[in-house]
Amino acid sequence: MADDAKKEPEPAFLNTVEAAAWLRLTKNTLEKMRVQGTGPLYRKHGRYVRYHIEDLVDYSQANKRRSTSDAD
Incomplete structure (x- = not known):
């Protein structure tokens, strides 16, 4: 049996620390973005x-750029 068959599935929901790591941001940056309304959608459980x-994937896709001069 391959090792892949034994792996746990990725969780659908991540906490702030996990989401920040996934986006390669700091926890503080993600929290600030949440307060300012500029970050990814989140949910309150x-x-x-x-x-x-x-x-998180949608947020990343929406922020694709080809050039530093692309509009924000």
Whole structure:
């Protein structure tokens, strides 16, 4: 049996630390972006902030650039 068959599936929801690591940002940067409304979509599960992996992918896709002169 291959090792791949034993791996746990990736969680669909990530906490702030995990989402920041996935985006290669610091936790503080992601928190600041959340306050400013400039970051990826997030969800509140009770008092906990969670990021769905698809929302992180969508955020990354929406921020593709070809040049530093591309409009923000």
